[in-house]
Amino acid sequence: MAVPGMMRAVEIKAPGGPEMLVETTVPVPVPGQGEVLIEVAAAGVNRPDVLQRQGRYPPPAGASPLPGLEVAGTIAAVGPGVDPGAVGRRVCSLVAGGGYAEYALADHAQCMPLPPGLAMEEAAALPETLMTVWHNLFERAYVASGDHVLIHGGTSGIGTMAISLCRLFGITSIVTCGSDGKCRAALDWGAGHAINYRDEDFVEAVKRITGGAGVDAVLDMVGGDYLPRNLQCLAEDGRHVSIAVLGGAKAEILIPQIMTRRLTLTGSTLRPRTSAFKALLVDEIMRTAWLFVAEGTLRPAMDRIFPLAQAADAHSRMEAGEHVGKIVLKVR
Template sequence: MRAVVARSPGGREVLALADVPDLVAGEGEVLIDVVAAGVNRADISQREGRYPPPPGASELIGLECSGRIAALGAGVDGFGVGDEVCALLPSGGYASQVTVAAGLVLPKPDGVSLVDAAGLPETVCTVWSNVFMLAGLQQGETLLVHGGASGIGTTAIQLARALGARVAATVGSDWKAERCRELGADPAINYQASDFVAELLSATSGHGADVILDVVGAAYLSRNLEAVATNGRLVVIGLQKGATAELNLGALMAKRAAVLATGLRMRPLAEKAAIVASVRENVWPLVAEGHLKPIVDRVLPLAEAAEAHRVIEASEHVGKVLLSV
């Protein structure tokens, strides 16, 4: 089969399309003929050698894909050869085939093309597990999403709005703010031009955000504590601007707030399968009804994975960048 390999840890130039050994579905796995793969910032970290795959997983890059089932391993029920699916992967998506535990596979939702479906698993599972399963965002509450124009951000805006929450978002430009407003974010704040905390507090009459979904990390910790509401929940899922910061525990206690930090990739299979099952039950109907759709910025050929990484690194996109196989 064909796959994008990273010849060594490094810059985009280490990525190359190559022939690699064919795959066979093991017990409890399905073999998928990949149609498209999603590109995520975590892929860049893996390429650079800073985010290795879980033990026993493929060394190939790629955390989500869509395609058709080519074969079933022993003990797999509920899927058949030829089914159109998408899947949450520990790695391996940048390839013409992938094997994955059946518990991490989702049927392609109605109303979404098979290519676009590649942009759903990682973002939807991340948002659903953190904003709703963990932080418990409720109807009528306010969600603040940092990086609102990203794949995670565009998913969080749509999903929270569909379930009756108000959404605020931060972005790095006015044109991205406008795109977030179109998806339902109000306010959408250009953090380059204004103070996001002041803008949020003004828009919410001083209440702040009941839940904050943060991909920035250390650089925003103290500002997030100012922005979070009393009894609010700050969920850190990314460390784009640092992993270490000082936390004012007195201010945290005064607001009776919680700081939560999670990851998805390294969780045990059973935990990830439970998230996927919950997504299928609770989110897939919203996708089928048109309340949530993958926002696809562009689709590039698999051979142009380096260009896809450049687009992500330069933050030139809104929503997802996909690779077609």
């Protein structure tokens, strides 16, 4: 495939609001050892992109300074150590940065092949949420069929992916949302129960729904004062997984509660993990969850698709909190 020397991209002019996202022209990156160059058709928009734009989540050393952590497109060139036959394959992939552009570098081991019928925009909405939910809910919280799980942010990209995976693996999902409309959307998407946290105390609601038993795991992106309340929702031997701290980075908890009820508190961030770890995670997903993508039973909940040049509008929508599912940038 012919690869140009320059490309359109969106950069962060300076830390600040969505208006700091500006279109620019930059050199097309060159794939290194084990890397591929993807001609990007679509890129997912994620909360870490917003944090990076605000100056609160710098890219790891060596990563592109351009925002964008997941892309879908066609492999246009390969670096040393990658079979040249990969050129032309349709893939989606997690990237360390640089997704808001016409071309992006990806580790070949993190690329997932696109089955027929999966649109590029849908494919771009999969890697970040699928890998985050699988690692945290299924690996770190080791949920299994018959479990009950509390998921905060039920209509976010993470929340809707968690609902989908719980449904496919026989797990009952209980989600929290900020309005009756979002609760209906979560139920329509497959949640077992939805709680409007503005109208009802989610701790009491979980007790009611589970008959006082509590949930086996909590997937939390809020943090702050939600943490001690989440622990009240857990059953004995329950697992709490933190993946973000949108509501605050500090919390006060009762340690004896963890000891006497044998609770597990864990969490993770995906972006700083090594390429080797992410490759192993992709391999596990390919063996466990990707078959549902291939057969069409696992698809991302899609909110809105914006042109690349309107990345600022996409960020504004995410920050407004009105979206249901994934926001995506259409690059070509």
